[in-house]
Amino acid sequence: MSLLVIGTVAFDAIETPFGKTDKIIGGAATYIGLSASYYTKNINLVSVVGADFPLSAIEMMNKKGINTQGLEIKPDGKTFFWSGKYHIDMNTRDTLDTQLNVLMDFDPVVPESQKNCEFLMLGNLMPTIQRKVIEQIPVRPKLIVMDTMNFWMESMMDELLKTIAMVDVLTINDEEARLLTGEYSLVKAAQKILTMGPKYLIIKKGEHGALLFNNKQVFFAPALPLEDVFDPTGAGDTFAGGFIGYIVKSRDVSFDNMKRAIIYGSAMASFCVEKFGIENLLDLSDEQVENRVQDFIDLVQFDIALVN
């Protein structure tokens, strides 16, 4: 029941209408790993950081059940750094600074003992790097989930499409689904994307929830209406981490179970945005998670008994 996670481990500096941070721990793989750790403790991380990355953060991950054997530490490198500022609506942001640093020539190496992973989560990263990881796994995992973003669509669409063709589940946001297909209608965009390789597509709509498609069915999960969204950074990764974590825990890759996994992923994302960075993902109790899932059940459940 092992989960292999690849993605960035990073420093972020974030500014929102509610405040700003200095460099804090971030990165897609960090959020994914922490979120998944609430459902499984057999998580292996493949990523890269520089010598400036604090050991305490690595120890924190280890304590959470995230094995960092595959986290390369470049002694003469600097950790990937991203800085951004959110607008008042929290749905849009400006990137203030991006320093690729050690990511520039990252050549991922999956430790020998981790190549038998049953589940593979490809966090947002260059699609060529994501593909290199897939190619190192000798036996096809039960499920390969891939997250990506508009940046790769604009800069290396051909490489991106090659990687997309190799995965089972693609997660992107609504604008990216439109960009990837040229279709404004998300239903039509989904139909096109499901001919590109993935059997499942998750379209993330931020505060407007998420859609899950296969070629026959569609499922919608709302986002929880929150009094305040404090910092949306990492919400999509946290969602993906909860999604794959729940699937690893339940070992069930059916559409019906993916629906549950999306609810668990949405619950984790709702915690994420309530505080800055990864802060709110560090010490949730099982009860807090279950109560949050119950909030989702209460939010959408209704009983209509149709005659037919």
Add this chain to the structure above:
Amino acid sequence: MSLLVIGTVAFDAIETPFGKTDKIIGGAATYIGLSASYYTKNINLVSVVGADFPLSAIEMMNKKGINTQGLEIKPDGKTFFWSGKYHIDMNTRDTLDTQLNVLMDFDPVVPESQKNCEFLMLGNLMPTIQRKVIEQIPVRPKLIVMDTMNFWMESMMDELLKTIAMVDVLTINDEEARLLTGEYSLVKAAQKILTMGPKYLIIKKGEHGALLFNNKQVFFAPALPLEDVFDPTGAGDTFAGGFIGYIVKSRDVSFDNMKRAIIYGSAMASFCVEKFGIENLLDLSDEQVENRVQDFIDLVQFDIALVN
């Protein structure tokens, strides 16, 4: 089990990325009445038109179970006219022309025999006119539902607040909820609005669904993901019509039943946007409506059995 509907009966000229119409029949009360007519045949309409309004449209309404005794026809007046053009995203539109015509000095008169209505639906209209209707009803209806829009918030907030204070359910969209309260968070906006008089608030989010609040609970209903949204005109009114129509039919004003009513309203709205104007509301079968409601059930249902 009578429903009194007040609102505009109008001509619209609509332009969308998919085409444009000449003058067609529109108006909030028209959409509300037609949508509600799928659930109840005891509908009384109070509105005003000019001599240019076609009798055939009035006959069409009558056939649908909409009593037009309260529809004043001004022999020397022209019917309210609105013209608008939708942007590619269909969520925003420009008003090209508004001719108030007979609405300018509309003084609504509820026919004596209709003053004992059990349910009152106030479609979007000047809040002073909405209030005049409430004041003509001697015995408080079981439920008063009010729709309104940003225009009145910007031009006559005081009058609007007086009317809002008199109703049970307010329906507005997300931007209007923010405008009405100065709160960006919809949860905070809802809390404020629920101190203004209404016991229930419905926030319509267009393609992103709708939220129902009372002071303890919140319910979310998605919009159905459609291949094409052809013309959003009247979708909000159609939603309101399905909502109140279902409540009239079921005679149940509990929160749980309002949840069902919102699903039925959403189903009606999903039909509305598939064709221009009221076209798709004219001849739906019961089976089509039930199948559409089933689509909503399928879209959001999941089973998670929590331990606690």
